[in-house]
Amino acid sequence: MITRKPAYVAVVDDDESVRESLPDLLREFGYEAQGFASAEEFLEADQIRHAECLVLDIAMPGMSGLDLQRELTRRERKVPTVFITAHGDETTRLQVRQRGAVDCLLKPFTDTALLRAMQEALKQT
Amino acid sequence: VNAEAQDWPPSLHVGGHTLAVFAIRLGLLGEIGLLVVGSRRADFPRQTEGLLLSVAANQATIGLEGAWLLHGQKRLAHELDQRVEVRTRELAEANKELRRRELEFQLVVDTIPAIVWSAHSDGRADFVNQHFRRYVGLSMEEARDGGWARAVHPGDLPGVMENWQAILASGRSGEFRARLRRFDGEYRLFLLRADPLAEADGSLKWYGACVDVHDWKQAQDALRNIQAELAHVARVTTMGQLTASIAHELNQPLSGIMTNASTCLRMLSAEQPNVTGAQETARRTIRDAHRASEVITRLRALFKRQGTSVEAVDVNAATQEVISLAGRELQKARVNLRTELSDGLPYVQGDRIQLQQVIMNLILNAVEAMDGLADRAKDLVIATSRDEDGHVRIVIRDAGVGFDPATSEMLFRPFHTTKSHGMGIGLSVSRSIVESHHGRLWAETNNGPGATFLIAIPAGLSADLTARQS
Numbered sequence: 199m200i201t202r203k204p205a206y207v208a209v210v211d212d213d214e215s216v217r218e219s220l221p222d223l224l225r226e227f228g229y230e231a232q233g234f235a236s237a238e239e240f241l242e243a244d245q246i247r248h249a250e251c252l253v254l255d256i257a258m259p260g261m262s263g264l265d266l267q268r269e270l271t272r273r274e275r276k277v278p279t280v281f282i283t284a285h286g287d288e289t290t291r292l293q294v295r296q297r298g299a300v301d302c303l304l305k306p307f308t309d310t311a312l313l314r315a316m317q318e319a320l321k322q323t
Numbered sequence: 324v325n326a327e328a329q330d331w332p333p334s335l336h337v338g339g340h341t342l343a344v345f346a347i348r349l350g351l352l353g354e355i356g357l358l359v360v361g362s363r364r365a366d367f368p369r370q371t372e373g374l375l376l377s378v379a380a381n382q383a384t385i386g387l388e389g390a391w392l393l394h395g396q397k398r399l400a401h402e403l404d405q406r407v408e409v410r411t412r413e414l415a416e417a418n419k420e421l422r423r424r425e426l427e428f429q430l431v432v433d434t435i436p437a438i439v440w441s442a443h444s445d446g447r448a449d450f451v452n453q454h455f456r457r458y459v460g461l462s463m464e465e466a467r468d469g470g471w472a473r474a475v476h477p478g479d480l481p482g483v484m485e486n487w488q489a490i491l492a493s494g495r496s497g498e499f500r501a502r503l504r505r506f507d508g509e510y511r512l513f514l515l516r517a518d519p520l521a522e523a524d525g526s527l528k529w530y531g532a533c534v535d536v537h538d539w540k541q542a543q544d545a546l547r548n549i550q551a552e553l554a555h556v557a558r559v560t561t562m563g564q565l566t567a568s569i570a571h572e573l574n575q576p577l578s579g580i581m582t583n584a585s586t587c588l589r590m591l592s593a594e595q596p597n598v599t600g601a602q603e604t605a606r607r608t609i610r611d612a613h614r615a616s617e618v619i620t621r622l623r624a625l626f627k628r629q630g631t632s633v634e635a636v637d638v639n640a641a642t643q644e645v646i647s648l649a650g651r652e653l654q655k656a657r658v659n660l661r662t663e664l665s666d667g668l669p670y671v672q673g674d675r676i677q678l679q680q681v682i683m684n685l686i687l688n689a690v691e692a693m694d695g696l697a698d699r700a701k702d703l704v705i706a707t708s709r710d711e712d713g714h715v716r717i718v719i720r721d722a723g724v725g726f727d728p729a730t731s732e733m734l735f736r737p738f739h740t741t742k743s744h745g746m747g748i749g750l751s752v753s754r755s756i757v758e759s760h761h762g763r764l765w766a767e768t769n770n771g772p773g774a775t776f777l778i779a780i781p782a783g784l785s786a787d788l789t790a791r792q793s
Binding site: 259 | 582608
């Protein structure tokens, strides 16, 4: 039986509470997870090469989650992305999905919604 | 002199000789005359005749002078009589006029729609006008000395006495307010004013008036209530614009709560429960719940319908709170915020929530003024400082569309708006709030693009607030 190495998920959110709690939950799901306080911090980190899935907050000071997605596309580094936002509504969600995101979860979201989105995302890798 | 017509010319016999005598009256009233004496004799006049004639002439002169004097005296007496008569008439007229004026003055003092009184230097009342007597239902005798105090509301009496004694001791004009009882038992608020006037002997006499300010005070209170209502409406309108930010502020901790609780459950329901991890996530859940509750407390304070409350306001802290509440709005609009808050600012006295509303309103206006800006950065500066007049200033400078300097005052008119939405009461209400803090709110155009709104509020606290603060 081949045991696959757990998928590495990067969480980028300027909110400290999300940055702490989300990686914990993802680890409970069996993923390897790490939090970053900003898009800039993530772009500078080594983990950018390993990330198999991204969980990005949309509205952040400096580069937004969408800016980060664009920047990664520009660098030809295409990673399945799940957006999370405390601002949005269904329209935002649809718009974000049309731009190639796996999903856009509106805060607060349930653990099952997150799990479903992660499974969906990792199917793409 | 024989002056019969048949004896013409009249003759006079002197010493056996006959002389012809003729008197001619001169002057309009015959007041002088000429006595002509003649004779055909060659030796006329003889020495005796000359002497007699000279005596007669002297007598005539004396008589003449006597007549003159008498005439002059009569004339003077007549003139004097005339003058006395004129003077007496004038005096009677003056007396009549004086009496008329006295009555007129009495009428004015009694009918003036205000209470007028006077008092001795020691404060004892010596006169109260009819208006007072009728108003409170006391006679002059009853109101004299300290009797007027019976008309003062018992609750106000100690304050009235204290104020009145202080004014008497100072020897200077002063005023205070008190409720006076009307004859029918209703109390109304009056403004009592006393002015001193020095008497000829150097002592002071006091003159005063009491003006009914009851309706004015009620109108003032009503106006204040309406202002508070309007401020509340404006606040709710402002907060409405912040709905998205508020939702965000709440959704963040709620999201933390949900994720942490889920993690906690999963940690506990695993085959080998991770109790330590579960405890940590439970702790985080509580922390996030606190955070959500703080947001709600802050919002509740801003939404609360309340009258004005005066407290010591730390302008920097109040500004920071508003910035944190508007933070997401600024972020969403991609505004570059720079804060320059001066250290060691004195407290200002006022209603913190209302002042925060003004700051919030100005920040949201600035954000809106920079909406759609593409050719330059959306720079927003929020600064606090102390100016040379002892005011604490809050300055909000944007790089937006600005305004025409000629119409800067128009901005503060109610219902004046340049926006497609909004009521246009934000700046008008903001100004009335700042003015109720004895401050000033105005707008200036920048050297570069954009506008600057400035708030200046007097620094320092009243004595009782200072005591409470320490």
